[in-house]
Amino acid sequence: MSVVAEQREARRRRRFKLSGRATLGGIVGTVEGMAAAALSLMLSYAHDILIVLAVGATAGLIYGALASRAARKFLAYADLRQPYALHAVMSWFPAAAIAFLVALAVSRWDLIWGRTFWGWLFITPFVLTMLRIYLYRRIAKMLALGQFQVERIGVIGDEKAVSRLRADPRIWQQGGQVVTDLVLPQGMSGTLPAPEAIAAFARRCIDKNCQHVLLVGDLNDLQTIETIIDPCRPYALNVLLYPARGFERSKVDLVDIVPLGSVNSVRVLSAPLNDMGHLFKRSFDIAAAGFGLLLLSPLLLTIAILIRTTSPGPALFRQERRGFNGRNFHILKFRSMRVMENGRAMRQAQVNDPRITPIGRFIRRTSIDELPQLINVLRGEMSLIGPRPHAISHDDELSEKFELYAQRQRIKPGITGWAQVNGHRGDTSTQDKIEARTLHDLYYAENWSVLLDIWIVLLTIFSPRTRQNAG
Numbered sequence: 159m160s161v162v163a164e165q166r167e168a169r170r171r172r173r174f175k176l177s178g179r180a181t182l183g184g185i186v187g188t189v190e191g192m193a194a195a196a197l198s199l200m201l202s203y204a205h206d207i208l209i210v211l212a213v214g215a216t217a218g219l220i221y222g223a224l225a226s227r228a229a230r231k232f233l234a235y236a237d238l239r240q241p242y243a244l245h246a247v248m249s250w251f252p253a254a255a256i257a258f259l260v261a262l263a264v265s266r267w268d269l270i271w272g273r274t275f276w277g278w279l280f281i282t283p284f285v286l287t288m289l290r291i292y293l294y295r296r297i298a299k300m301l302a303l304g305q306f307q308v309e310r311i312g313v314i315g316d317e318k319a320v321s322r323l324r325a326d327p328r329i330w331q332q333g334g335q336v337v338t339d340l341v342l343p344q345g346m347s348g349t350l351p352a353p354e355a356i357a358a359f360a361r362r363c364i365d366k367n368c369q370h371v372l373l374v375g376d377l378n379d380l381q382t383i384e385t386i387i388d389p390c391r392p393y394a395l396n397v398l399l400y401p402a403r404g405f406e407r408s409k410v411d412l413v414d415i416v417p418l419g420s421v422n423s424v425r426v427l428s429a430p431l432n433d434m435g436h437l438f439k440r441s442f443d444i445a446a447a448g449f450g451l452l453l454l455s456p457l458l459l460t461i462a463i464l465i466r467t468t469s470p471g472p473a474l475f476r477q478e479r480r481g482f483n484g485r486n487f488h489i490l491k492f493r494s495m496r497v498m499e500n501g502r503a504m505r506q507a508q509v510n511d512p513r514i515t516p517i518g519r520f521i522r523r524t525s526i527d528e529l530p531q532l533i534n535v536l537r538g539e540m541s542l543i544g545p546r547p548h549a550i551s552h553d554d555e556l557s558e559k560f561e562l563y564a565q566r567q568r569i570k571p572g573i574t575g576w577a578q579v580n581g582h583r584g585d586t587s588t589q590d591k592i593e594a595r596t597l598h599d600l601y602y603a604e605n606w607s608v609l610l611d612i613w614i615v616l617l618t619i620f621s622p623r624t625r626q627n628a629g
Contacts, residue, residue, distance in 0.1 A: 174300075176308045178369060179333065183230035186293055190229075190246075191222020193289055194253065200278045209261050213278075216260045220253035221286070233308070233333070236298045240605065241613035246290045248609065250283040301333055308333035312363040312395075314356075314386060315374030316345035319402065323372065337366045345402075346375040346382050357389035364393050372400045377424065430569045430603040438608055443542050446615075447535035454529060461517075461526060465493055469515045474530055479547035482570040487539040489547060490530040494518030525624070531573045543611045544572025545599035546583065556592055563596050569603040576602035576610075579617035579624050 176182050195218025202210045228245050300306050304327075311334050313320050320339045323329065329336060340359040342348065350356075363371055373386060377399070387397050416423045431439060451458075462473035475493040478486055495513045514522065521527040534540040540547070545566040548556065557564045577583065577598035586592050602610070618624050 174306050176306070179233045179308050180230060182297075182306070182308050182333075183226050183233055186229035186297070187222045187224075187226025189293065190225035190286060190289060191218040194218045194221040194250070194282065194286060197282045197285060198257075198278065200281065201274055208264055212264050213257045213261050217253045217257035217282075220256055221249055224249040224253065225290070232294055233297070236301050236332070237605070238294060238298055239601070240607075241609050242294055243287050243291050244613050244616075245609055246287045247283045250286055254279055254282070302331055304330040306333045307335050309370060310335055310337045310366060310368045312337065312359065312366070312368045312371045313339040313374065314359070314371060315339075315342060315400075315402075317341050317343070319345075319374040319400075323374070323400070334370075337368060338362050346379060346386075350382065350385060353385075353389045356386060357392075360390040360393045360395060363395055368395065370396045370398055372398050374400045374402055376402050430606055435606065439541060439606070439611070440538075442608065442611060443535050446542050447532040450529075451532050451536075454532075457526070458529060461492055461521060461529075464517050465515075468517050469493075469496060471496075478550055479571065480550055480553045480567060481539055481547060482567060484567050486550065487534070489540070490533055492518075492521055492527040492530060494522050494527045525574070525618075528573050535573065539570075541570040541572045543575060543602075543614050544570045545575050545602070546578060546595075547571035548586075552586070556586060556596075559589065560592050560596055562600060563592065566596060566599045566603070569606070574614060574618040574624070575599060576614060579614055579621055581623040583624075 176185075195214040198210055198214030198217060201213060225246070228242060228249070232240070232242055297306070307330075309332075311329070313323050313336055315323070320336075320341055324336045324339075338359070340351065340356065342350065360371070371390065373383065375383060377383075383399065390397055416425050465471075465473045471493055473493060475491045476488045477491070479489045481487045494515060495518055496515060518527070531540055535542055547553075575598075577595045580598055582591065582595040582598055586595060602614075
């Protein structure tokens with residue numbers, strides 16, 4: 159038996175079969191909700207059973223519903239880099255608040271308030287966070303090993319395409335399994351099977367409990383696609399077009415369908431943020447930057463005085479940078495060097511750079527030199543979180559070295575970012591460093607959320623990795 163066949167057989171023996179991702183997400187949410195309800199027993203030492211049942215049932219139901227939604231989002235990509243642990247904490251407090259109001263409706267205030275209440279309020283989210291981390295890591299590992307089957311798939315295509323999809327590890331690593339197929343001897347460009355044969359294949363998919371039918375073809379022949387999917391219309395199946403050029407690692411992905419034109423349009427590139435996302439992110443930026451400037455004003459004034467008195471030159475340094483959608487702007491920083499370079503002939507700062515002043519070394523290591531950029535945030539030129547902008551000359555140079563680099567400007571540059579909190583800041587002298595920083599920035603742009611922004615802020619403050627490679 160071949161290695162591929164042995165792996166397939168091992169996955170078949172270990173596979174846990176479920177009816178879909180929503181079912182698995184519901185199971186995970188139910189487990190978390192039951193844990194939240196069970197933890198209300200901490201209140202039983204000081205409160206009567208009626209309060210405990212009211213609090214447990216309410217908190218469990220609300221937290222379980224929020225946990226199910228988070229689990230379904232996680233299962234779409236099984237990406238552990240998203241701040242799902244932080245989401246557990248953020249979900250707990252509204253659930254606890256509503257549970258507290260329900261408890262007030264069935265009891266007196268003085269019977270609820272006390273040490274056991276505070277213990278329950280703050281110990282519970284810690285336990286739930288640990289539970290979520292364990293569950294998600296376990297599920298991600300099982301998916302990677304092909305031990306979860308949450309989607310059954312039928313394939314229509316030529317013999318080569320069907321064979322490649324059956325052997326594609328990404329199918330079973332995403333919780334799928336190809337269980338049946340309809341081979342087109344000459345592909346979509348040749349003679350197609352009779353409608354009765356396609357309808358029989360659709361019925362076979364239903365009998366095998368398939369959720370999806372993958373049609374391997376291209377969008378350049380809508381008539382052929384329609385001929386194939388018409389016999390499938392009577393059945394509750396999702397028919398998905400899998401681009402034939404996808405086997406050639408095409409750089410164009412099909413994102414979703416947009417209702418434009420008589421037959422709708424296929425989105426092949428999506429802006430990172432929609433209108434609501436822009437509104438949330440801008441509101442967060444204004445609130446955080448305004449509060450930060452107010453809170454840190456004594457520190458900013460002290461640093462400015464120290465810079466002016468320890469080395470000649472202004473306290474603030476303005477330099478042209480490339481920003482959102484390729485528009486240039488002038489970034490503000492505390493001066494940390496003896497020089498104030500701007501333009502095309504510039505040398506990027508290195509670790510132990512002799513041009514850095516003593517106070518400059520301190521403010522660079524602690525990232526205090528970046529704080530004046532809160533003004534850039536209020537102006538709308540930058541965001542609190544986003545890819546770090548480089549000088550124009552460095553930006554052009556890095557764009558030539560890595561073709562994906564220019565895609566960073568699809569989202570506003572930030573004071574801190576996903577690359578920085580993962581240790582990719584400072585020097586970009588090697589190709590590996592350029593690619594690592596760029597790929598982290600692109601991940602952020604494609605997976606932005608308010609929770610991810612909050613998570614990055616926390617990591618910026620508390621994680622030692624953020625200060626790696628700070629020159």
